[in-house]
Amino acid sequence: MTDLVAVWDVALSDGVHKIEFEHGTTSGKRVVYVDGKEEVRKEWMFKLVGKETFCVGAAKTKATINIDAVRGFAYEYTLEINGKSLKKYMENRSKTTNTWILHLDGEDFRVVLG
Template sequence: SFSPPYSLEKMTDFVAVWDVALSDGVHKIEFEHGTTSGKRVVYVDGKEEIRKEWMFKLVGKETFCVGAAKTKATINIDAVSGFAYEYTLEINGKSLKKYMENRSKTTNTWVMNLDGEDFRVVLGK
């Protein structure tokens, strides 16, 4: 019998997805956090970078590298209240929002749509 290469349960553990524009292009970072299983999985551009099972400490951080320049990225996991968690991504020690604000000051960026696909054009200053 045919079984699909994924499980439905797996999809529900994705808690955050970020698109990060680096000098070599835009990278997708996905984070799975199974609060019941204690699972933490980090994917960069669809490739598994970190997998930890049975992490009973549900808060903390995961650090990994992104892109050709091996840019340091950290996902911070914080408890907000009860069973709610907040996930923040840091790039080179800056929150993603601050990183993107800094980057927009040093580069000109346009997003254009071609045949239904968004393309980002980045010119360094």
């Protein structure tokens, strides 16, 4: 990963997923990794801004990375989960679910009630 520009940790009902995004700002290349596995790869994109949509987790939750120019050749990257900003999604999730980590027989289990 040479052009890594953003990393997010997203807590879903099946666990925490790591999303990594590479953006080649000269070539327009975009690569999305979910839990280390390549999900999206686009080479030589002429448009440097835009969106990349993909799925995360066992429930195939919709995720979108927004790429926006902020000034000159600087870019801002934001993640949406199910159409909401990551912050808003996590706030809503904490209101509607309870989550525990249960340590049993030397293993950790994530329990989510919603």
